Amino acid sequence: MTAAPSIKSQPVYHAIDWDQTGVEHLLFIAADDPATLDRLLANRPPGGLTLVVAAAEAAERLGVAGVTARMVIEQNATSALHALESLLQQATMGLRLYLVGPEDAIWQAAAVATRYGMSSAEIRLYQTGTKARPVFCVHCRAMTRGVRTNLADCSGCGRTLFVRDHFSRRLGAYMGFQIDAEIPGEKPPVETVYP
Amino acid sequence: MNMQLDMRLSRIIELAPGIREFWLCREDGGELPTYSGGSHVVLSLPLPGGIQRNPYSLLGDPADCNKWRIAVRRQEQSRGGSVWLHDSAQEGQALKVSMPANLFPMARLGRHHVLIAGGIGVTPMLSHARELARLGESFEVHYAHRAPEFGVLADELRTLAGPDLHCYVESRGETIDFSKLLARRPLGTHAYLCGPQGMVEAYHRIASEMGWPDTHVHSERFLAPPPGAPFTVRLAKTGKAIEVRREQSMLEAIESSGVQPPFLCRGGACGQCEMEVLDCDSSLLHNDLFLSQADRDSGRKIMPCVSRVTGGCITVNL
Numbered sequence: 001m002t003a004a005p006s007i008k009s010q011p012v013y014h015a016i017d018w019d020q021t022g023v024e025h026l027l028f029i030a031a032d033d034p035a036t037l038d039r040l041l042a043n044r045p046p047g048g049l050t051l052v053v054a055a056a057e058a059a060e061r062l063g064v065a066g067v068t069a070r071m072v073i074e075q076n077a078t079s080a081l082h083a084l085e086s087l088l089q090q091a092t093m094g095l096r097l098y099l100v101g102p103e104d105a106i107w108q109a110a111a112v113a114t115r116y117g118m119s120s121a122e123i124r125l126y127q128t129g130t131k132a133r134p135v136f137c138v139h140c141r142a143m144t145r146g147v148r149t150n151l152a153d154c155s156g157c158g159r160t161l162f163v164r165d166h167f168s169r170r171l172g173a174y175m176g177f178q179i180d181a182e183i184p185g186e187k188p189p190v191e192t193v194y195p
Numbered sequence: 196m197n198m199q200l201d202m203r204l205s206r207i208i209e210l211a212p213g214i215r216e217f218w219l220c221r222e223d224g225g226e227l228p229t230y231s232g233g234s235h236v237v238l239s240l241p242l243p244g245g246i247q248r249n250p251y252s253l254l255g256d257p258a259d260c261n262k263w264r265i266a267v268r269r270q271e272q273s274r275g276g277s278v279w280l281h282d283s284a285q286e287g288q289a290l291k292v293s294m295p296a297n298l299f300p301m302a303r304l305g306r307h308h309v310l311i312a313g314g315i316g317v318t319p320m321l322s323h324a325r326e327l328a329r330l331g332e333s334f335e336v337h338y339a340h341r342a343p344e345f346g347v348l349a350d351e352l353r354t355l356a357g358p359d360l361h362c363y364v365e366s367r368g369e370t371i372d373f374s375k376l377l378a379r380r381p382l383g384t385h386a387y388l389c390g391p392q393g394m395v396e397a398y399h400r401i402a403s404e405m406g407w408p409d410t411h412v413h414s415e416r417f418l419a420p421p422p423g424a425p426f427t428v429r430l431a432k433t434g435k436a437i438e439v440r441r442e443q444s445m446l447e448a449i450e451s452s453g454v455q456p457p458f459l460c461r462g463g464a465c466g467q468c469e470m471e472v473l474d475c476d477s478s479l480l481h482n483d484l485f486l487s488q489a490d491r492d493s494g495r496k497i498m499p500c501v502s503r504v505t506g507g508c509i510t511v512n513l
Contacts, residue, residue, distance in 0.1 A: 023406035047406075093380045094406025117306040117383015121408040 007165045011103070016126035018045035022096030026050045028084055028109050030077050030101025031129025032057035040098075041067055047094075050087065054080030054105065055129075077105040084109055088116040099125045104134040104145055107172025131194040135163050136173040143173060148194045151179055151187060160187060163194075199239065199291040200227075205262060207286050210347035213269040214315065215281055216254075218262045219292060226260040232326035233299035233319045233387075233415070236263065237461055239291040240276045244442070245451055249276040250417050250462050252319035252389070253295060254348065257326055263292075266347065268315040273419045274442050296459050299387070299415035301326065306383035308334035311371065311398070313390020314341065317348055319415060323387060324355040335359035337376060339390070342366040373401040387413045417462025420444035420501045421482055427508040428499075430454065431473050436508075445499035449513070456499070456513060463501035471512040472497050477505040 005012060016036065018025065024047050029037065032055045049069040053059045059073045072087070074080040097113050099106035106125050113123055135144045135152055142156020147163055154161050154176065161176030168175065180186050206218035219236075221227060230253060240247045255264035269281045299319055301308065308327055310320045317338055327334040336356045340346045343364055353360045363369040371394075377386065386407070388398050395414050402412040422442045428449060429436045439448040446468055449456060459467035463483030472479065472495050481491050483498035490496045497504075497511070 021403070021406060021408070088382055091382045093377070093382060093384055093411065095382060096406075113382075114304070117304060117381075117385075119304075119408060119410040121410045 005165060007167075009167045009169075010165045011125070011127070011167060011169070013125060013127045016040070016098060016100060016124055018043070018098075019096045019122075019124065020045060022122075023047045023094035024050075024091070025096050025098065026052065026084075026087060026091070027098045028052045028054070028080065028100065028106070030054040030080060030099075030105035030109075032061070033100065033128040034061055036100060036126065036128055037061070052080055052083050052087065054101070077101075077108070080105075081108055081112060085112050085116075088113060088118075091116075095122065097123045099123065100128055102129045102132060103127050104132065104172070107134070107169070111170070111172055133163055133194050134173040135161060135176040136168065136171050137161055138175055138177050143171075144176070147174075147176075148192050149190050150193050151190050152176065198294050200294065202263075202290055202292045204284055204286055204288045204290065207284065210266060211345050213281070214266060214345070214347050215269075216264060216266045216347075217280065217284070218264055219290070220262050222289060227263060228294065229260065230257050230295035230322075231297050232257055232301055232323040234295040234297040234322065235299075235319070235417075235460065236265070236295050237293040237458075238265075238276075240279055241290075242275055242279055244275075244440075245447070247274060247276045247279075247447065248458075248461050249419075250460050252299075252322070252415075254318040254321040255325075257322055258329075263295075266315060266318050270419070274422065276419075296465075298460055298465050299389070299413065301387075302385045302411070302413070304383070305385035305411075306333065307381060307385070308332060309376070309380070309384060309386040310334060310336045311376070311386065311388040311390070312336070312338045313371075313388070313394045314339070314345070316389030316391070316416075317352070319389050320387070321348060321351060321355075324352055328355045335361070337361045337363065337371055339363040339365065339369075339371050339394075373398050374405070377402055377405050377407065385411045385413065387415075389415045392416065415464065416484065417460060417464060418482060418484065418501045419462070420447075420503075423480060423503050424506045426477065426504050426506050429474075429508055429510040430513045431510050432513060439503065444501065445497075445503050445509075449499065454513070458500060461500045463498055466498070468498060468500050470497050470499055471495060472509060473512050474510040475504055475508070477507040477509075479504055479509075 052072045054077045072083045099109045132146045132148050135147045137154040140157035144155040159178045162179040164175045166175040201222040202219045205220040208216040235250045235252045237250050251265040267280045270277045312320045437452045459465040466485040482501040
């Protein structure tokens with residue numbers, strides 16, 4: 001995890017903290033990571049705080065902690081992304097967005113924020129929870145989500161894809177290409193590498 | 196690098212007391228390249244004491260291949276370029292003009308654009324407004340000027356922005372309140388300002404206090420090189436020693452010796468002409484908007500287009 005990525009496009013995540021230059025803060029949580037949450041909430045920034053929680057366990061913990069903030073609790077990442085979008089529609093300049101969770105969820109959230117004109121200076125991302133990868137098939141352009149293995153069947157064209165470290169911020173996904181394109185049938189063993 | 200076009204002043208229009216518009220055409224009658232909103236060109240003005248190069252924003256239609264338009268305010272306290280354009284320049288005058296460069300581009304991913312002009316700072320906003328209108332983007336213009344007669348080009352802006360043009364006339368006590376102007380703006384709003392120093396500073400300070408990130412707060416200001424005590428600049432690679440006169444910039448003095456260092460804005464904004472300082476027996480006087488505090492503190496860098504030294508000799512790695 002701490003080893004430098006073999007490829008420049010792979011994101012590196014640093015410990016997340018509040019951006020004191022913001023006047024409004026929106027924290028999007030898509031994983032159960034009590035340590036990160038406790039640390040963030042123990043040191044709240046000045047200005048309004050909204051939480052969008054996409055993980056049921058995290059929601060329970062927050063409920064118990066009696067956090068005083070505007071809170072939107074959703075059952076899954078998809079509905080949380082819709083909730084995020086409707087909040088961003090109403091939001092004004094001065095907002096900072098914090099995205100905490102697996103890469104699939106936080107990069108989808110970042111894509112929503114980019115559509116609303118936010119720049120990387122207004123968004124902080126932190127990977128936590130599953131390391132499962134969203135994989136973009138370079139052949140048929142289909143997205144295969146939740147990939148934990150070095151090889152995966154493409155959800156679009158069925159090819160066996162090798163999951164690269166090459167990451168697209170725009171697509172929020174790792175590139176996957178056919179593993180046996182040159183010698184059909186020649187495939188290395190399947191291993192779980194993204195737990 | 197530094198390619199120049201042979202042009203002539205094809206038209207001069209008196210817009211207001213002390214403000215003139217100039218049209219520039221190619222000497223050979225050929226087509227001009229198009230440019231993007233916010234671009235500027237550098238005019239080489241044949242002053243009696245030597246060539247003076249000044250940057251001016253292009254205010255016309257970026258798609259117009261027949262002429263470039265600029266507007267110039269007469270600056271009495273300056274080094275003479277604007278005074279020459281007001282008092283000596285005639286229609287038909289030949290001038291060398293750089294290719295357009297853009298240090299003040301529009302943010303293409305913006306969802307709404309707030310253009311703010313103070314005085315003659317209206318010029319880049321015209322090319323921005325024209326481009327935004329052509330693209331069908333959402334934008335508004337706020338234009339502050341001294342008195343009604345100085346609202347030059349407001350009619351042209353009104354044809355582009357319609358009811359979204361707001362004018363503020365200082366002589367009627369109207370001023371732009373940035374804390375109101377920048378409040379409750381939707382995400383993805385970008386603001387652009389060209390105006391006097393105090394206005395630029397207030398704008399950046401208030402935007403920052405209101406939580407706007409620097410990525411969404413744009414401004415442009417070209418500085419004129421302030422005159423100062425004469426000094427010597429020594430070029431380390433050739434050993435050449437060049438005298439910099441009181442009213443000359445260090446860059447102009449180096450150019451007049453036949454050396455052509457790279458440049459772009461000539462107003463302390465772009466960083467293109469940065470030089471490495473190898474030695475200096477006086478103090479550096481930084482006047483640019485480009486170098487960081489750390490760079491300034493290091494004493495190793497200088498922007499020769501607007502900065503100079505207090506006297507003696509400076510050696511640069513050139």
